[in-house]
Amino acid sequence: xxxxxxxxxxxxxxxxxxGGVLAHTLSRPxxxxxxxxxxxxxxVGAFFVVPDRALLLNExxxxxxxxxxxxxxxxxxxxxxxxxxxxxxAGAYVAGMLxxxxxxxxxxxxxxxxxxxxxxxxxxxxxxxxxxxxxRLMITLGVALILLEIANRFDDWTGGADGLYGVAMDxxxxxxxxxxxxxxxxxxxxxxxxxxxxxxxxxxxSPFGLSLRAIRGNRLRAAHLGIGTSRHLVAVxxxxxxxxGLAGALNAQTTQFVSLEVLDFxxxxxVLLMLVLGGTGYxxxxxxxxxxxxxxxxxxxxxxxxxxQFWIGLLLVVLVLVGRDRMSERLGALLPGRRRGxxxxxx
Amino acid sequence: MTIIFDGIAxxxxxxxxACGLALTLGLMNFINLAHGAFAMAGGYVLVVLTQRAxxxxxxxxxxxxxxxxxxxxxxxxTLYQHLYGRSHLDQVLFSVGIIFMAITxxxxxxxxxxxxxxxxxxxxxxVEIAGIGMGVYRLFTIAICAVVAIALQVGLVRTRxxxxxRAAVDDPTVARGLGINVSLVFAVTFAVGSGxxxxxxxxxxxxxxxxxxxxxxxxxxxLVVVAVGGTTTITGxxxxxxxxxxxxxxxxxxxPQLGAFIIYTLMVLILLWRPNGLFSRAVAx
Numbered sequence: 159x160x161x162x163x164x165x166x167x168x169x170x171x172x173x174x175x176x177g178g179v180l181a182h183t184l185s186r187p188x189x190x191x192x193x194x195x196x197x198x199x200x201x202v203g204a205f206f207v208v209p210d211r212a213l214l215l216n217e218x219x220x221x222x223x224x225x226x227x228x229x230x231x232x233x234x235x236x237x238x239x240x241x242x243x244x245x246x247x248a249g250a251y252v253a254g255m256l257x258x259x260x261x262x263x264x265x266x267x268x269x270x271x272x273x274x275x276x277x278x279x280x281x282x283x284x285x286x287x288x289x290x291x292x293x294r295l296m297i298t299l300g301v302a303l304i305l306l307e308i309a310n311r312f313d314d315w316t317g318g319a320d321g322l323y324g325v326a327m328d329x330x331x332x333x334x335x336x337x338x339x340x341x342x343x344x345x346x347x348x349x350x351x352x353x354x355x356x357x358x359x360x361x362x363x364s365p366f367g368l369s370l371r372a373i374r375g376n377r378l379r380a381a382h383l384g385i386g387t388s389r390h391l392v393a394v395x396x397x398x399x400x401x402x403g404l405a406g407a408l409n410a411q412t413t414q415f416v417s418l419e420v421l422d423f424x425x426x427x428x429v430l431l432m433l434v435l436g437g438t439g440y441x442x443x444x445x446x447x448x449x450x451x452x453x454x455x456x457x458x459x460x461x462x463x464x465x466x467q468f469w470i471g472l473l474l475v476v477l478v479l480v481g482r483d484r485m486s487e488r489l490g491a492l493l494p495g496r497r498r499g500x501x502x503x504x505x
Numbered sequence: 506m507t508i509i510f511d512g513i514a515x516x517x518x519x520x521x522x523a524c525g526l527a528l529t530l531g532l533m534n535f536i537n538l539a540h541g542a543f544a545m546a547g548g549y550v551l552v553v554l555t556q557r558a559x560x561x562x563x564x565x566x567x568x569x570x571x572x573x574x575x576x577x578x579x580x581x582x583t584l585y586q587h588l589y590g591r592s593h594l595d596q597v598l599f600s601v602g603i604i605f606m607a608i609t610x611x612x613x614x615x616x617x618x619x620x621x622x623x624x625x626x627x628x629x630x631x632v633e634i635a636g637i638g639m640g641v642y643r644l645f646t647i648a649i650c651a652v653v654a655i656a657l658q659v660g661l662v663r664t665r666x667x668x669x670x671r672a673a674v675d676d677p678t679v680a681r682g683l684g685i686n687v688s689l690v691f692a693v694t695f696a697v698g699s700g701x702x703x704x705x706x707x708x709x710x711x712x713x714x715x716x717x718x719x720x721x722x723x724x725x726x727x728l729v730v731v732a733v734g735g736t737t738t739i740t741g742x743x744x745x746x747x748x749x750x751x752x753x754x755x756x757x758x759x760x761p762q763l764g765a766f767i768i769y770t771l772m773v774l775i776l777l778w779r780p781n782g783l784f785s786r787a788v789a790x
Contacts, residue, residue: 292536292732296729301773308766311766464612470605471604472606473602474602475584475599479587
């Protein structure tokens with residue numbers, strides 16, 4: 159459209175400064191504390207309103223955590239990733255394989271899965287430091303595909319295309335048995351989500367988080383200010399991978415099943431959609447987006463079980479054409495205490 | 506040798522499929538992940554025309570090109586043109602949405618099973634040239650792709666339209682000031698790129714297989730060709746496509762248990778080594 163924005167966008171590949179259009183539309187002011195508390199009250203309260211939908215709530219909590227982990231990378235560091243499912247899947251498989259092989263205590267399994275994902279995130283983070291947006295897209299996508307291929311190939315361990323059956327977990331902390339209705343599962347996932355949000359809040363409010371935002375704004379300038387840009391990106395990518403791994407592990411432990419689907423491209427695309435639905439850059443976007451996405455998915459697939467993907471696609475297209483910001487701001491306006499239109503108009 | 510020949514045919518096919526993407530991505534700086542959807546459209550045009558309407562195979566190829574180019578032009582005018590100046594994230598989201606819609610739409614209309622393409626008799630069978638067995642259809646594919654590649658190169662470098670396009674890409678404002686209808690140039694380029702994908706999809710329906718998840722299955726291949734080949738020339742993607750095609754066929758033949766693993770690893774390594782592609786200018790756009 160307008161020439162200056164095009165030029166700005168194009169120059170982003172030339173110098174390692176990925177500012178321009180992307181950074182402009184990613185930032186958002188943090189939620190006021192009252193709104194945050196309200197979200198958590200709603201999250202806990204939802205269980206008591208619809209206890210028979212606890213399985214769905216559990217799924218939302220897990221996807222919310224997953225989307226929040228992506229937010230750390232996209233919303234705060236400005237890296238567009240199409241392969242975040244790699245970490246979700248890695249976590250899911252590690253947790254699943256541990257449980258199948260007899261190490262069925264949930265919390266250590268969770269931690270191990272998170273660490274394994276973090277390791278993969280750490281290693282692959284060096285790959286995304288260079289190149290343009292396109293290169294990063296390709297590399298994130300490629301890493302997810304490589305993992306998918308590995309999971310498919312080593313089917314002795316992962317169950318391959320059949321999936322990993324027989325993930326039976328011990329009670330959480332030895333006290334809370336997993337039940338069929340997902341009651342324990344929901345509170346388990348919600349607690350992990352809560353802890354992760356707390357950690358993420360601390361991280362983004364720290365000098366480290368501020369440096370990240372500086373990098374997102376203009377990497378070259380941030381480097382000139384003496385910020386170790388590569389170090390920061392590696393750290394946040396690893397942290398994000400850790401949390402995505404936790405989400406994957408929760409998924410494996412609470413659904414007691416792992417299939418290749420956890421590494422699928424769809425998962426990476428869906429999580430991106432969720433995050434964008436909810437809005438990037440204020441931590442809760444992922445959670446809100448996960449709620450909207452899951453509710454939509456449930457409603458639509460009740461109507462047309464086979465073709466719900468079409469409507470998700472349509473949603474994406476409309477979302478982009480209407481403008482991500484306007485959409486998520488309208489959603490955000492529904493929340494108590496959330497101000498509208500604080501950031502400049504994206505158009 | 507036969508395997509290498511197959512690899513070349515495969516690579517040429519990939520080039521035709523991906524060169525449209527090289528145009529939109531390299532020249533117009535638009536990350537269009539939905540490129541494979543146009544290729545799929547071309548494939549389905551071929552299948553429908555040959556099987557339902559009884560149009561001869563050869564006549565279907567230009568038709569596949571035309572129909573897909575039309576679809577491309579239509580979409581460009583209605584949707585894509587609004588996204589040229591937007592962030593890459595927007596473009597990615599948008600084109601993923603298009604992929605999802607294309608997949609389900611095709612599933613709805615054509616069913617989700619794999620389509621079978623009937624080749625005319627004269628394109629079947631094999632010939633021996635200098636002791637190398639070659640499939641006639643593969644030879645045919647290579648010939649068509651070579652013609653298209655040369656035409657593209659000449660079109661971009663030698664013609665008036667080619668220079669207008671490059672001018673429009675380098676600086677749209679000045680190009681507009683010089684009286685070049687930039688949006689028309691972009692629209693035509695997009696249409697031609699989509700049409701080429703459609704042609705590739707039609708040609709490749711027999712070799713690559715054709716079913717509704719085609720755009721997703723081959724998305725990574727197209728992107729690899731463009732990302733590895735660099736987006737500033739036509740020869741870069743061509744070489745990248747050939748390397749990819751040969752490596753993939755060799756890999757599948759000699760170490761089938763590794764499957765697509767080789768390709769992805771190769772891609773990651775090449776991008777690590779040369780983040781802006783193997784054959785790009787020093788500073789990518």
